[in-house]
Amino acid sequence: MTLDDLDARLALRAAAAPEDSYTAKLLSRGIEKCAQKLGEEATEAVIAAVTANKPELVKESADVLYHLLVVLRAAGVPLADVMAELDARTAQSGLAEKAARQYQPGQDQG
């Protein structure tokens, strides 16, 4: 299973009736609800990580990825755009990118 596979599955399920699909139900409740669920699952993943609960971290990470795809769909942002952004970042290390960002005038540092 890749993220593309899951995203394609969600595209199909989004068209189902909300009574038949959790994805369709979530999308029908709007982006705020989708984003709230993503936040909840992210927090649960953080808790699993800091408590060194590996089995739980696997499950919560799956929830985070699923709910992130739902949020992207609710926002009308293609997964391909996110992958292209990640792709562009491979040109330099994260540390080099951060350093370049810090020295741009007028931008927040951090």
Ligand SMILES: N=c1c2ncn([C@@H]3O[C@H](COP(=O)(O)OP(=O)(O)OP(=O)(O)O)[C@@H](O)[C@H]3O)c2ncn1[C@@H]1O[C@H](COP(=O)(O)O)[C@@H](O)[C@H]1O
């Ligand atoms: N990967 C997932 C996936 N991960 C998590 N979840 C659901 O996310 C929900 C999160 O749990 P919660 O207890 O917070 O849900 P809840 O109690 O209903 O939350 P509220 O909406 O009431 O706040 C659960 O109902 C999980 O089933 C998922 N639901 C679907 N998928 C994938 O999406 C596909 C399509 O699913 P449907 O849209 O349901 O057909 C499935 O075949 C899976 O591949």
